[in-house]
Amino acid sequence: MPKISRTTNPTGQRQLDAALFSVRAPVDEHGRRSFWLERFDFAHSGLRPGLKLACIAHAGSTEEYFELGTVDLPDHSTRSLLELATDRPLKFRFLVYELGNPLLIGFADNVRPVDEAGELGHSLVDILPGDLHGCAWKLDLPATSSGDDKPVLLVDRELFPTAAAAARDPWVAVLVMPEVMRQIAKILVKDPGSLNDENSWTSSWTAFFEAEGIGSPPDDLDEDGRTRWVDEVVETFCAKPSIKAKFSLVSKEIGGDKP
Numbered sequence: 001m002p003k004i005s006r007t008t009n010p011t012g013q014r015q016l017d018a019a020l021f022s023v024r025a026p027v028d029e030h031g032r033r034s035f036w037l038e039r040f041d042f043a044h045s046g047l048r049p050g051l052k053l054a055c056i057a058h059a060g061s062t063e064e065y066f067e068l069g070t071v072d073l074p075d076h077s078t079r080s081l082l083e084l085a086t087d088r089p090l091k092f093r094f095l096v097y098e099l100g101n102p103l104l105i106g107f108a109d110n111v112r113p114v115d116e117a118g119e120l121g122h123s124l125v126d127i128l129p130g131d132l133h134g135c136a137w138k139l140d141l142p143a144t145s146s147g148d149d150k151p152v153l154l155v156d157r158e159l160f161p162t163a164a165a166a167a168r169d170p171w172v173a174v175l176v177m178p179e180v181m182r183q184i185a186k187i188l189v190k191d192p193g194s195l196n197d198e199n200s201w202t203s204s205w206t207a208f209f210e211a212e213g214i215g216s217p218p219d220d221l222d223e224d225g226r227t228r229w230v231d232e233v234v235e236t237f238c239a240k241p242s243i244k245a246k247f248s249l250v251s252k253e254i255g256g257d258k259p
Contacts, residue, residue, distance in 0.1 A: 014106040016094065020045055023092055025081070025113035027157065031131065033081045033090075035113065040074045047071045047096060051105060054095045057081055060088030071096060086131040089140055089152045110149060124204055125151045125180060127163040132156040137176055139183050142201060144194040150201035151184055153177075170246035170253075177243070178234050185233040189217045189226045212236050 022039040035057065049072040057064045062084045069075035084090065090113060096106040112126065132138060136156055142149040153166070153176070160166035184205075188195065194202040195209075195216050209216055214236055217229045237243065 016108040059084040129157040173246040
């Protein structure tokens with residue numbers, strides 16, 4: 001089968017549920033990354049036996065292609081990831097095709113490894129440990145028209161070896177997440193129409209704003225109005241009981257409770 005880029009447009013082909021796949025992508029003590037297909041739920045895929053299965057692992061603009069056997073008998077062996085960027089989110093695109101036929105039968109996009117997504121797969125912002133070369137964190141913000149991609153908070157692996165460790169850390173909640181919210185709010189207030197686009201990651205934020213009593217930003221806000229709306233988003237986030245509790249923990253840790 002010819003190599004298929006992750007940017008190939010499989011229009012008209014069947015899109016498979018990403019939940020059918022489970023991928024593990026550990027990092028060893030030398031910082032080398034590998035992956036294996038932990039599970040493919042063939043019984044609920046609706047695919048016929050014998051179809052070929054492959055995947056494209058990609059991070060930023062780098063990618064690697066792997067053949068993975070057939071949908072009914074997938075190859076679960078460990079594969080090394082040698083050519084991918086380590087400071088960008090790692091994702092997988094799975095491809096289903098018939099041997100000898102270059103046309104795709106089905107595909108699944110934006111499958112995140114369990115090791116990196118942790119239990120955060122349904123959150124508005126994913127957390128991903130990576131090699132940031134001395135930076136503690138940075139926010140990877142996709143374009144508002146980029147489909148299922150969503151913001152990813154990259155944290156240095158030396159500080160937080162797992163996504164769960166960063167998610168639990170009160171310092172991340174107090175010092176990092178408010179700025180993450182601010183950066184995202186600045187993007188959304190400039191393109192409020194994207195909040196109604198079901199094909200964009202931004203649409204998930206509509207329910208969040210409504211639940212917090214903020215409301216989506218009006219289309220006709222001037223620059224001052226946009227600034228006030230962004231501030232309201234950040235202040236509302238910081239007023240959440242869980243964030244306030246972590247703020248108190250951090251304050252006590254640095255001696256902020258002393259007179």
